[in-house]
Every structure is written in structure tokens, then in C-alpha cells.
Amino acid sequence: MLKNALVLSLFVVATLCKPLHKRWDDFKVKHAWVDGVPKGWEVIGPAPPEYRLAVRIGLRQDRIDDLIAHLYAVSDPNHHRYGQHLTKGEVEILSTPHPDSTSLVEDWLSHYGLLNSPECQLTRSSSGDWISLSIPAGQLEQMLGTKYHVYKHTATETTLIRTTSYNLPSILHEHVTVVTPSTYFGRPKPQDKTSFIQSVGKTLSETATDLGINDAHDAHKHTVSPTCNSKITPSCLNALYNISYTPVSTKKNSLGVAGYLNEFANHADLKLFFAGFRPDAVYGDFNIVQIANGGNNQSDPGVEANLDIQYTLGLTYPTPNTYYSIGGSPPYIPDGNTPTNTNEPYLSFLDFILDQGNIPQTITTSYGDDEQTVPRDYAEAVCNGFAKLGARGSSVLFSSGDSGVGGGDCLTNDGKNRTEFLPIFPASCPYVTTVGGTNGTAPERAALFSGGGFSNYFGRPSYQSQAVETFLGTLGDQTYTGLFNASGRGFPDVAAQGLNFQVVVGGKIYSVGGTSASSPTFAAVVSLLNDARITAGLPSLGFLNPWLYTEGFKGLNDIVSGNNPGCGTDGFKAVKGWDPVTGLGTPNFGLLKHLVVNRTTVGGRTKKWSVDKGLRRPWFS
Known part of the structure; x- marks a missing residue:
């Protein structure tokens, strides 16, 4: 009886000391659009499985809260450190992911044969918080438990490859912040630009006549001309x-x-x-x-x-x-x-x-x-x-x-x-x-x-x-x-x-x-x-x-x-x-x-x- 108990206890200890088996198919939703395809987009068809996507994997930065604290300290005029901005190296130190995060993500990539594959062109950011690599759409679908499609923006006919939802293995949720491209559709031009044309184009001489002033070229003139209410130039802003x-x-x-x-x-x-x-x-x-x-x-x-x-x-x-x-x-x-x-x-x-x-x-x-x-x-x-x-x-x-x-x-x-x-x-x-x-x-x-x-x-x-x-x-x-x-x-x-x-x-x-x-x-x-x-x-x-x-x-x-x-x-x-x-x-x-x-x-x-x-x-x- 004692012998059996000893064997059991040794088995338990051995089990606890042995690394847990990582399940890469135990998926949990990372992000999903509730309404499915975003407004203004339509599905053209499935993404070609062999099409290679330029993928970025964001690793959780272990000291991002410290970085934000430093940001506020050097930006607060009432703080004794005001203006003592961080160096590139200091920012990278605070952006580095925890070694456990790096190790788990590397195991995930290795499982799919991506870590050392020349075709993947894997690169890392200076601080290691981003991994970039090229992955066939079909393989990315397996990794994220989703399906990618070709979408067209109905107004501009711009096309791109995206998914309306993606998952991560449960074990990675605390270690990966985002995978792109995935569910971010954005809005193609011209909607993204926050500018609009108010009038048709004229020649420079026609515009100078419209301005009605000869001193429009004075870069540092400090009398606001009445014409500035209808036409803004650098001199108006000065x-x-x-x-x-x-x-x-x-x-x-x-x-x-x-x-x-x-x-x-x-x-x-x-x-x-x-x-x-x-x-x-x-x-x-x-x-x-x-x-x-x-x-x-x-x-x-x-x-x-x-x-x-x-x-x-x-x-x-x-x-x-x-x-x-x-x-x-x-x-x-x-x-x-x-x-x-x-x-x-x-x-x-x-x-x-x-x-x-x-x-x-x-x-x-x-x-x-x-x-x-x-x-x-x-x-x-x-x-x-x-x-x-x-x-x-x-x-x-x-x-x-x-x-x-x-x-x-x-x-x-x-x-x-x-x-x-x-x-x-x-x-x-x-x-x-x-x-x-x-x-x-x-x-x-x-x-x-x-x-x-x-x-x-x-x-x-x-x-x-x-x-x-x-x-x-x-x-x-x-x-x-x-x-x-x-x-x-x-x-x-x-x-x-x-x-x-x-x-x-x-x-x-x-x-x-x-x-x-x-x-x-x-x-x-x-x-x-x-x-x-x-x-x-x-x-x-x-x-x-x-x-x-x-x-x-x-x-x-x-x-x-x-x-x-x-x-x-x-x-x-x-x-x-x-x-x-x-x-x-x-x-x-x-x-x-x-x-x-x-x-x-x-x-x-x-x-x-x-x-x-x-x-x-x-x-x-």
C-alpha cells in the first residue's frame, strides 16, 4: 500500500514537472465582427490558399505600463523629469515581450514549420515585440481557425484579403496582442483622407488676381487681410x-x-x-x-x-x-x-x-x-x-x-x-x-x-x-x-x-x-x-x-x-x-x-x- 502511494506520488511529481502539452487547436475568439461583413464591402470569393500574406504578430510587451508611466513623467511640465525623453534603446527595453511570450509564439510557429523557413522571410522588430513573416493564406487559416476571403469595396472597387473573425490558441491569448492582416478592413480612398476640394483649379495668375493683394507673398505680415476669410495662404496663417x-x-x-x-x-x-x-x-x-x-x-x-x-x-x-x-x-x-x-x-x-x-x-x-x-x-x-x-x-x-x-x-x-x-x-x-x-x-x-x-x-x-x-x-x-x-x-x-x-x-x-x-x-x-x-x-x-x-x-x-x-x-x-x-x-x-x-x-x-x-x-x- 505504501509502495503504491509512493509510486503514485512520484508519478504526480513527474507529471507536474513535465511541460504541459500545448494544444494549438484549442481556439478562443480574439476578434470578430458581430455584423459579419463590414458596411460597404462585399465578398468576392475565398482567398487563394497559396496566396502569401505579409503577417505581423504583436507580442504583449511585458513593461508597456512602465513605458506609459515614463511617457507621462517626461511630458508633464510639473515633473522633475520633464523633457528627459527616452532613448531608442530605453524604449526598446520597455517594449520587450516576456521571455515566456516569445517562447510560446516560437513554439506555435515551429509547430507549423514557419520559424526557420527561408520562404517565410521571418524578421523581428528591434525590441522583439513584433514578428513579421510571409504565410500562405491556407496555412494562416489553420493557425487562426478561420477563413480568409477576397473582399471588394463597392464604392471604389478596391480589393483586399481579410476575415471577419479570427481565433488564437487559448494558451496564446495572454501573450499575443494582435495578428494582422485579419479583421481590420479600413476604408480605402477617398474616404480616409480628411480633406476635400472646395473649388476647381485655377492658374496662379488667376488666383493672384482673386486675392486682390500684392503683399500676399509677405511670409511674416501680421495684418490679417479680409481676403483671408475666403482664401488661406501662408501669409494669412502667419x-x-x-x-x-x-x-x-x-x-x-x-x-x-x-x-x-x-x-x-x-x-x-x-x-x-x-x-x-x-x-x-x-x-x-x-x-x-x-x-x-x-x-x-x-x-x-x-x-x-x-x-x-x-x-x-x-x-x-x-x-x-x-x-x-x-x-x-x-x-x-x-x-x-x-x-x-x-x-x-x-x-x-x-x-x-x-x-x-x-x-x-x-x-x-x-x-x-x-x-x-x-x-x-x-x-x-x-x-x-x-x-x-x-x-x-x-x-x-x-x-x-x-x-x-x-x-x-x-x-x-x-x-x-x-x-x-x-x-x-x-x-x-x-x-x-x-x-x-x-x-x-x-x-x-x-x-x-x-x-x-x-x-x-x-x-x-x-x-x-x-x-x-x-x-x-x-x-x-x-x-x-x-x-x-x-x-x-x-x-x-x-x-x-x-x-x-x-x-x-x-x-x-x-x-x-x-x-x-x-x-x-x-x-x-x-x-x-x-x-x-x-x-x-x-x-x-x-x-x-x-x-x-x-x-x-x-x-x-x-x-x-x-x-x-x-x-x-x-x-x-x-x-x-x-x-x-x-x-x-x-x-x-x-x-x-x-x-x-x-x-x-x-x-x-x-x-x-x-x-x-x-x-x-x-x-x-
């Missing part, structure tokens, strides 16, 4: 936003524009733009960096791309500007059965930029999707990527969208078909600075299209708690009850002009509107502020929001009129203080420059910001 500054630290400071969807910035159009609106910069130009097979077709200029680069460089010359052309489509051999495979572009950009030793101090992006159409796992992974850029000292700005509180039928896609305001992503990410739109000059007021509202994915960050609570107090208890998430991250954070921008496209000038104009405008102001700080021996501003809500708002023009209708309502109203239409307001560069180089202390005294070279970093571990 006058309206009190910009009178020539960049000095052009070897250290730079600005980046992220472009997607085959939108190409054109060198020839920029020269014409400068000839008409800023002759002193006529020899200025921008760099182009192509990412993930992004193109550079100079015979096909894009309205969005030209708008962005003409106004960032038009306001910041001679600061180096870089246009990032992001494709997100892997190489493929087209035939009758193989469609193009548009990959998730934000991840392509983040993969590239976070791997660079030097990154622009300011980055602007003018694209977005309805938040509810972006899978939460994907949104969180992308948002964390922007947090990493902020931690490294880059100010990341996004346009807030052009549909007010929501466009279309404003129905939820969770199977309940409730009417609800529709927030925009990545504008709703708490680690970016979101820019709404205004128009007019006397007074400046909220543009009717200015996107704004509250996230359903991301909770309200502490930096805006008081400002948002104050706004909600103006609404009353019954206004729009149930139409928005009052505890969510509120956006936009700031605003800038968004109508009547004069943009050269294909040699002609168009009047262009949208928060796509607002984001590059505010980004240009931030870039000039970064130049002023760097020239004074100070670090770049980095993640702006904690500073904006505690001190930066003192250098903004509060917008108190206008609203952003949508979803069959008048939307929110612009009020004193923060509001989900124009945020904290539009820039006054002169005041902002004083704030970023100096600061007002208790008692009204002004002192210089302290400088910490960060040579000793005992706080990082």
Missing part, C-alpha cells in the same frame, strides 16, 4: 497666428508628414506654390522616404499630400521636411485570381520610424477611420506605438476628421444598431495631439465639419480630466444622453484653420478644406516651437498634451462660437475652455514661444526652463 520666426536649428530639428493611399507630394507643384505664396523659399524642397512599397509618382500629385507638405514647409522653411510615402502592400504577382493586399499602414509606418536612430521632432498625419471600424486589439497596438514616439521626444499630431460628431447613419456595428456619435481613430488615441478645424478670422469660429467627441475604446486620460469635466458640466444631464461615452478620451485637443487653403495640384491652384489642413498647420507651429527650444539648448516638446492642458493653453486663442453637427443633431458647441469641437483653441505663436522657452512660476515670476542633459539617468530601470 498673420492670424502671430508667427514671426525664422528657424535657426535646421540641422537638429525636422518635421515629418505621414502619407498613405498612393498620395504623392509633388516637387514641381511645391515650387509653383512657393513662387506664388513664398518666393523667399522658392529653392526649398522636401525629402521623400518610401516605406512598405510606398510610391513616388511625380506625374500623379495628390491633393492631400500637396496640402500637407506645402503648408508644413510653407510655414517652417528652411526646416527640413520629410514626406513618408507609406504603401503597406507587400510584393505580389497579379493575375486573375490574386487581388492587391493592402496591409495596415499605421503599423508599417510605426515599424519603420521606431527603428530609426533619429526621428522627426514633429509628425503630422491627416488620415483616420471611424473608431468602431477598427478592431480594438489593432487600435491599442497602434496607439501604444504612438506612445513610444512621444516617449522619444516626438510630437505626434492627427486631424480630427470632417464629419462633426459622426457621418453616415451613425449606427453602431455591434449588432444592436443603436444611433451613436462616431469617434475617429487614431484621433481618439490618448497619446496623440488631435487637431480640429476652424474658419473665419473676425472672429475665428469652429468649422461645421470639425470632428470631435469621445472615444469608446480609450478612457479619459488624467491630463484632461478637469477640462473635460468642466465642459460636461455645461451640457446638463439630458443633452445627448446615451449618444457618447462621457468617460472616454475627449478630442480634439487643439484647432487651426481648415477651410479655403490655396493648394497647387498639377500646376493649378485649388481651394481645399478639412482638418487635413488644420493638422499640418498646427504641426508647423509646433515645429517652430521645437526650433526655439532647441536653439535655447532645451529638448523638444515631445508628447504635447500634458503640457497643453496645464500650461500650453495660455498661449492659445479660445474659440467660443460654432458647433459640429452630425448624426441628425447640432453636435457639440464651442464654449469657453476645452470643447470637443476646437479643443483648447488655436495657436498664438508669440505667446507659445514665450511659454516653451520660459515659464511662469507661482507669484507670476518668469524663469528659464532648466536644462538637464540626461547624462545620469538613475530613474530609468
Whole structure:
């Protein structure tokens, strides 16, 4: 009896010490669309099983909470570590997955013969939190317990390969954050771009006649011309936003524009733009960096791309500007059965930029999707990527969208078909600075299209708690009850002009509107502020929001009129203080420059910001 008990106990110990058998077919849903095929898409047929997909597997970052804590510490002007941005290596240390996560995912890939297969072209991000590889669609279906299909967007006939749901083995759920491409359909052009053409193109001479002024070329004129109410130029923005500054630290400071969807910035159009609106910069130009097979077709200029680069460089010359052309489509051999495979572009950009030793101090992006159409796992992974850029000292700005509180039928896609305001992503990410739109000059007021509202994915960050609570107090208890998430991250954070921008496209000038104009405008102001700080021996501003809500708002023009209708309502109203239409307001560069180089202390005294070279970093571990 004793012998049997001993044998049994030894068996139990041996069993406990033996690694558990991993079941790769014990599936649990990772993400699924309740309504099946998203609106606007139709199924063409099953994905060719041999078609190779460029797959990214996101591993859970073991210290992401520590990274976010560091981000807030170096971004809070009242913290002793303000401005001590993390290095690339420090961010990578905080982004590294737990060894158990890496081991389990490698076992999973080995089970399918993918870990050391030359055909898979497996690569890892610097910190190991992303694994990229090429996998046949049929094999990926086995790994994720799903079926991939070819889908066509009915309005644009764009095709891609996606699934409406996918699973992961239960053992991997705590270790894998997202697998792409999977359930993120996105919206192909032109819906993604937050800009729109207001008038047909004219020649430069015709537009100059319309302006009716000879001093439109004065880059630093500070009298706002009446024509600026109908046609915005760099001189209008300089006058309206009190910009009178020539960049000095052009070897250290730079600005980046992220472009997607085959939108190409054109060198020839920029020269014409400068000839008409800023002759002193006529020899200025921008760099182009192509990412993930992004193109550079100079015979096909894009309205969005030209708008962005003409106004960032038009306001910041001679600061180096870089246009990032992001494709997100892997190489493929087209035939009758193989469609193009548009990959998730934000991840392509983040993969590239976070791997660079030097990154622009300011980055602007003018694209977005309805938040509810972006899978939460994907949104969180992308948002964390922007947090990493902020931690490294880059100010990341996004346009807030052009549909007010929501466009279309404003129905939820969770199977309940409730009417609800529709927030925009990545504008709703708490680690970016979101820019709404205004128009007019006397007074400046909220543009009717200015996107704004509250996230359903991301909770309200502490930096805006008081400002948002104050706004909600103006609404009353019954206004729009149930139409928005009052505890969510509120956006936009700031605003800038968004109508009547004069943009050269294909040699002609168009009047262009949208928060796509607002984001590059505010980004240009931030870039000039970064130049002023760097020239004074100070670090770049980095993640702006904690500073904006505690001190930066003192250098903004509060917008108190206008609203952003949508979803069959008048939307929110612009009020004193923060509001989900124009945020904290539009820039006054002169005041902002004083704030970023100096600061007002208790008692009204002004002192210089302290400088910490960060040579000793005992706080990082």
C-alpha cells in the first residue's frame, strides 16, 4: 500500500514537472465582427490558399505600463523629469515581450514549420515585440481557425484579403496582442483622407488676381487681410497666428508628414506654390522616404499630400521636411485570381520610424477611420506605438476628421444598431495631439465639419480630466444622453484653420478644406516651437498634451462660437475652455514661444526652463 502511494506520488511529481502539452487547436475568439461583413464591402470569393500574406504578430510587451508611466513623467511640465525623453534603446527595453511570450509564439510557429523557413522571410522588430513573416493564406487559416476571403469595396472597387473573425490558441491569448492582416478592413480612398476640394483649379495668375493683394507673398505680415476669410495662404496663417520666426536649428530639428493611399507630394507643384505664396523659399524642397512599397509618382500629385507638405514647409522653411510615402502592400504577382493586399499602414509606418536612430521632432498625419471600424486589439497596438514616439521626444499630431460628431447613419456595428456619435481613430488615441478645424478670422469660429467627441475604446486620460469635466458640466444631464461615452478620451485637443487653403495640384491652384489642413498647420507651429527650444539648448516638446492642458493653453486663442453637427443633431458647441469641437483653441505663436522657452512660476515670476542633459539617468530601470 505504501509502495503504491509512493509510486503514485512520484508519478504526480513527474507529471507536474513535465511541460504541459500545448494544444494549438484549442481556439478562443480574439476578434470578430458581430455584423459579419463590414458596411460597404462585399465578398468576392475565398482567398487563394497559396496566396502569401505579409503577417505581423504583436507580442504583449511585458513593461508597456512602465513605458506609459515614463511617457507621462517626461511630458508633464510639473515633473522633475520633464523633457528627459527616452532613448531608442530605453524604449526598446520597455517594449520587450516576456521571455515566456516569445517562447510560446516560437513554439506555435515551429509547430507549423514557419520559424526557420527561408520562404517565410521571418524578421523581428528591434525590441522583439513584433514578428513579421510571409504565410500562405491556407496555412494562416489553420493557425487562426478561420477563413480568409477576397473582399471588394463597392464604392471604389478596391480589393483586399481579410476575415471577419479570427481565433488564437487559448494558451496564446495572454501573450499575443494582435495578428494582422485579419479583421481590420479600413476604408480605402477617398474616404480616409480628411480633406476635400472646395473649388476647381485655377492658374496662379488667376488666383493672384482673386486675392486682390500684392503683399500676399509677405511670409511674416501680421495684418490679417479680409481676403483671408475666403482664401488661406501662408501669409494669412502667419498673420492670424502671430508667427514671426525664422528657424535657426535646421540641422537638429525636422518635421515629418505621414502619407498613405498612393498620395504623392509633388516637387514641381511645391515650387509653383512657393513662387506664388513664398518666393523667399522658392529653392526649398522636401525629402521623400518610401516605406512598405510606398510610391513616388511625380506625374500623379495628390491633393492631400500637396496640402500637407506645402503648408508644413510653407510655414517652417528652411526646416527640413520629410514626406513618408507609406504603401503597406507587400510584393505580389497579379493575375486573375490574386487581388492587391493592402496591409495596415499605421503599423508599417510605426515599424519603420521606431527603428530609426533619429526621428522627426514633429509628425503630422491627416488620415483616420471611424473608431468602431477598427478592431480594438489593432487600435491599442497602434496607439501604444504612438506612445513610444512621444516617449522619444516626438510630437505626434492627427486631424480630427470632417464629419462633426459622426457621418453616415451613425449606427453602431455591434449588432444592436443603436444611433451613436462616431469617434475617429487614431484621433481618439490618448497619446496623440488631435487637431480640429476652424474658419473665419473676425472672429475665428469652429468649422461645421470639425470632428470631435469621445472615444469608446480609450478612457479619459488624467491630463484632461478637469477640462473635460468642466465642459460636461455645461451640457446638463439630458443633452445627448446615451449618444457618447462621457468617460472616454475627449478630442480634439487643439484647432487651426481648415477651410479655403490655396493648394497647387498639377500646376493649378485649388481651394481645399478639412482638418487635413488644420493638422499640418498646427504641426508647423509646433515645429517652430521645437526650433526655439532647441536653439535655447532645451529638448523638444515631445508628447504635447500634458503640457497643453496645464500650461500650453495660455498661449492659445479660445474659440467660443460654432458647433459640429452630425448624426441628425447640432453636435457639440464651442464654449469657453476645452470643447470637443476646437479643443483648447488655436495657436498664438508669440505667446507659445514665450511659454516653451520660459515659464511662469507661482507669484507670476518668469524663469528659464532648466536644462538637464540626461547624462545620469538613475530613474530609468
